[in-house]
Amino acid sequence: MDDVRDDDVIHRDDFIRLDGVEKVFEVRRKTGFLRRERREVRAVDGLSFGVARGEMVGYIGPNGAGKSTTIKMLTGILTPSGGRLRVAGIDPSRERTRLARRIGVVFGQRTTLWWDLPLIDSYRLAHRMYRIPDARYRANLDRCVELLELGALLDVPVRQLSLGQRMRGDIAAALLHDPEVLYLDEPTIGLDVVSKAKVRGFLRELNTERGTTVLLTTHDLQDIEQLCSRxxxxxxxxLMYDGPLAGLHEVGESERTLVVDLERELPPIDAPAPARVVRVEGPRQWLAFPASASAAGLVAAIAAAYPLVDLSVREPDIEAVIAKMYAERAGA
Known part of the structure; x- marks a missing residue:
């Protein structure tokens, strides 16, 4: 017990733990005919947080914020420049092979599947690579194939799959060995509405039934709203914020937009506060309201008083919310 640090005891319930983690990259830039300038880029700067076993956590931010760098350190692909990082008590960069059996990773913009082989061959390779017991492999494969609707795709070369089909195939591949934690980096990027719904439903069921810990990076707020409580x-x-999504909207004072299509052109809608009309174009009107508020009451009030053709709710731009938060912090 002498080699157990205080923070090991304090955070023993965290399945994932980062304490003051940093990642610095050295960048060289040409500044003259024979001259190059060397500078450091701090991609992750003193990051500390914990994720409990079985949590589903959204990890968001603008492009270049450090999300993917964090995921790569958590998987052992990158080594931190400073601080301390543990996943299931394991240092990822030192024991990457040992950790690989306990984690699953899906990168939305790149695949782990074999491009020229049928989808099923990638699964057979994972079976051998992870040394998954035969019965467990068949059970997991059958479950993924059924829930992700992959049956008709198993004999199709990966290069012939659509983006949505490939994404579902990647998620299945990441889960065949029953990982305790799943890292998802933009898993619904470029997917249609139907494919997104299938992926979200599967992830929700995975977390509920098996208690899989999920860390999700995404630009799609609906992913967060439907899957994550934190x-x-x-x-x-x-780290600028850590808490419920509603709290993020309150901190960033973000707004959702209700787009209303009326039967004919009318004066601006008399909307109940705090909603307000921000734009009118013919029979279409745009109303802004706090993102932390429910749209149900506003929709009901408008439907009762105006001739509706259609309406839709647009989520706030998360990058704008974060940019505002950052600007306020910089000016503080």
Whole structure:
């Protein structure tokens, strides 16, 4: 017990734990005919947080904020420049092979599947690579194939799959060995509405039934709203917010937009406060209201008083919310 640090005891319930983690990259830039300038880019800057076993946590921020760098350190692909990081008590960069059996990773913009082989061959390779017991492999494969609707795709070369089909195939591949934690980096990017719904439903069931810990990075707020009870916001490598999504909207004072199509052109809608009309174009009107508020009451009030053709709710731009938070912090 002599080698157990205080923070090991304090955070023993965290399945994932980062304490003051940093990642610095050295960048060389040409400044003259024979001259190059060397500078450091701090992608992750003193990051500290914990994720309990079985949690589903959204990890969001603008492009270049440090999200993917964090995921790569958590998987052992990158080594931290400073601080301390543990996943299931394991240092990922030192024991990457040991950790690989306990984690699953899906990168939305790149695949782990074999491009020229049928989808089923990638699964057979994972079976051998992870040394998954035969019965467990067949059970997990059957379950993934059924829930992700992959049956008709198993003999199709990966290069012939659509983006949505490939994404579902990647998620299945990441889960065949029953990982305890699943890292998802933009898992619904470029997917149609139907494919997104299938992926979200599967992830929700996975977390509920098996208690799989999920860390999700995404630009799609609906992913967060439908899957995660907790969200962390990172910008410039620093944690800016950690809490419920509603709290993020309150902090960033973000707004949702209700787009209303009326039967004919009318004066601006007399909307109940705090909603307000922000734009009118013919029979279409745009109303802004706090993102932390429910749209149900506003929709009901408008439907009762105006001739509706259609309406839709647009989510706030998360990058704008974070940019505002960052600007306010910088000016504080």
């Amino acid at each position: 969200v962390m916001v990172i910008d410039h490598g620093r």
